[in-house]
Amino acid sequence: MEPTTGLILRRITQTNLSVAAHKLATLILDAIAWKDGYNGLSRGTAAFTLSALAEKMGVSRQYLSVLLSELETSELQLERAKPNGKFAPWIFRFSAFDEESETHDLVSGEGDTSLxxxxxxxxxxxxxxxxxxxxxxxxxxxxxxxxxxxxxxxxxxxxxxxxxxxxxxxxxxxxxxxxxxxxxxxxxxRWRNSPGTTPRPEVKPSQKRVADPKERELLRQMQAAPTANRQFHASDLCRLIGHAAYEARVLDVIRKFGCQRFSATLAVHGQAVLAGEISR
Incomplete structure (x- = not known):
């Protein structure tokens, strides 16, 4: 089936995500180009700088990274890339909706005289x-x-x-x-800047502080263990304390903070790193 805004939105609402991750996925969906060439984007992609995305979400850059990781590991399979240089926006796409059929080339032919x-x-x-x-x-x-x-x-x-x-x-x-x-x-x-051209750095908005002490504590624990190493952390911790104890810790964090399992898992890993049970 050809992916549409409605199809992806239904999948977003059906996917087990935190409330903030649902909001982030919807923001990205709203900016997706459905025609090649719209705003210079390829079909099915959206573009944001992380600072702009964090500002739209009203969260810090650190927490935005957590939310992006949650979407990347979810059934939506969010992918992001930066093909146009360090200071250019990130390109986002939901790879779960990839079509096997080739995308048609939408560049106009010479017989087309409309603007x-x-x-x-x-x-x-x-x-x-x-x-x-x-x-x-x-x-x-x-x-x-x-x-x-x-x-x-x-x-x-x-x-x-x-x-x-x-x-x-x-x-x-x-x-x-x-x-x-x-x-x-x-x-x-295919633009190439002249040698010596200094790219304009993106303006970083002031990071919004998390007011809720519980949310601050949860974020502190999650940040103690890098998200990219979460699978290694889970394996190391299960080997150390056993799978049942690991699951008990995750459920305890969910009950204590009222968060989704993904965030709770990262917090458990962070607790273990802070306690010296596993390495960062």
Whole structure:
């Protein structure tokens, strides 16, 4: 079945997650592009910086990492990657909904002369671009599309006019007089900054403090053991105290803090690290 917003939303509500993780999954779902080229994204992906995502969630960056790990290990199988450089946004996708069939190429052909197509109110690059000696991009129909698409691409911090000028120069050097609009998106995706260009660091918002003492204590315990090592921690602790005792500790944390099992498991590992029972 072709994945849709409704299908993924139903799966999110049916998945055993903490309330905060449900909210995070919904935020990511809301930003997913369902057409290749929408905001420069591939179909089925969303883009956020971690600082922006933490601000939307109203949580600290540390707790956001815990929530992302919860989604990654859940049935939703959240994946994230940073293919466009250190300071570019993270790209998110729910891999549980991968289709075996190949995704159709949505770049327009030369016979298509419309500026854009609309599908579910999301715009993709299509049509033809005339390669002129020089022009002001803001006097063309392409400025808004470039501004929207570059937000998640390697050229995210480059002026729109500079992108346009380089694109025209690139095609003039190859003798192109008219090219499909998809060429512009491809050009932006393959953008390379000049040597010595200093990327603009992302602005980090002030981290929101957790007011509830119980939540603060739970977070402290969870942070004591790195999430990436959770399987090793579980194995080491079960070997040390036995599976029954391990399960008892997890249930005790759930009762004490009212959290989901995933958070409780991390807290149990953190307690063991703090007590010196297992290594970090």
């Amino acid at each position: 854009s197509r609309e599908n579910n109110n999301k715009t993709i690059f299509s049509g033809l671009i005339e390669i002129t000696p020089s022009s002001n991009v803001f006097q063309t129909s392409w400025a808004e599309l470039i501004k929207a698409a570059k937000a998640t691409l390697p050229c995210w911090n480059i002026d729109t006019q500079v992108i346009w000028d380089r694109f025209l120069a690139f095609n003039r050097s190859r003798g192109n007089g008219r090219v499909p609009a998809g060429f512009l998106l491809g050009f932006m995706r």
